Amino acid sequence: MSAPQTPSGSPTPGSPGSNSPVSFRLRPALGARMLGMACVWLALVVVLEALRRGVPAIDGTVVVALEWIFFAVFLIVVALAAWSLLSRRSGLVLSEEGFVNRTNWRRDSVRSARWSEVADVGRSDSATGPVFVVALADGRRSLIAARLLDAPVGSLEEQLQGRLNTAHGYRPLNG
Numbered sequence: 001m002s003a004p005q006t007p008s009g010s011p012t013p014g015s016p017g018s019n020s021p022v023s024f025r026l027r028p029a030l031g032a033r034m035l036g037m038a039c040v041w042l043a044l045v046v047v048l049e050a051l052r053r054g055v056p057a058i059d060g061t062v063v064v065a066l067e068w069i070f071f072a073v074f075l076i077v078v079a080l081a082a083w084s085l086l087s088r089r090s091g092l093v094l095s096e097e098g099f100v101n102r103t104n105w106r107r108d109s110v111r112s113a114r115w116s117e118v119a120d121v122g123r124s125d126s127a128t129g130p131v132f133v134v135a136l137a138d139g140r141r142s143l144i145a146a147r148l149l150d151a152p153v154g155s156l157e158e159q160l161q162g163r164l165n166t167a168h169g170y171r172p173l174n175g
Contacts (some may be wrong), residue, residue, distance in 0.1 A: 022159055023090035024149040026103075034081035041074035091149050092156075094163050099134070103145040110134070110142040115167030121160045123153075132160055 045067050046162075052063050093100040098114040113136055120135045129147035136142070144160075146153050 021093055021095035024092040024094075024151045024156065026084060026087075026089075026091040026148055027150045028085060029086035030148060031081045034077055034084060038074050038077040038081060039072050041077060045070045045074065045080075092144060094159055096163070096166070099142070099163070101134075101142050101144050103148045104143045106143065108140075110136060110140050113142065115164055118164055121164050123157055126175070132157065134160070 048063055048067050048070065052059050052067075084153070089102065090100075091103045096115075098112060098117075100112040101109070102111070113134070115135050116137070118134055119137045122133045124131050124133055129145070132144040132146060134142040134144065144156075146156055147158060157164050
């Protein structure tokens with residue numbers, strides 16, 4: 001059976017030529033990894049406490065301070081993991097006006113821009129996975145880490161290119 005066809009010129013919601021915004025959530029695996037990292041910090045607290053109680057020579061304020069620091073890091077990582085898993089915030093939002101990118105924390109990466117400011121969208125495969133580079137006309141750029149988003153890379157690339165082409169007035173040759 002073939003997929004239902006839509007009349008040309010009327011894009012489906014979420015398609016690259018669509019006027020509706022598209023949101024990509026962060027992968028749930030990120031929160032699960034953070035929970036695993038939190039377990040390591042908690043294990044460090046337990047090991048230090050067991051050593052402190054078992055070996056009287058290391059029972060001192062430095063070890064107790066380290067335990068509290070490790071426990072504080074554990075709590076922070078658990079809070080971040082819970083926020084990542086339960087949050088309804090999108091990692092990337094593409095609308096007809098522009099984009100909002102929350103996948104990159106680098107200072108030199110642009111967080112949002114209008115499509116009219118975007119000169120090009122390219123894909124770069126790095127050691128950590130595919131990254132989309134959104135180059136702005138003024139030389140700045142936004143890096144979108146595809147591995148952090150819960151979407152197929154091909155679909156994400158199609159959305160980015162389609163939104164950019166639509167904003168610049170380009171149409172597909174077959175339509």
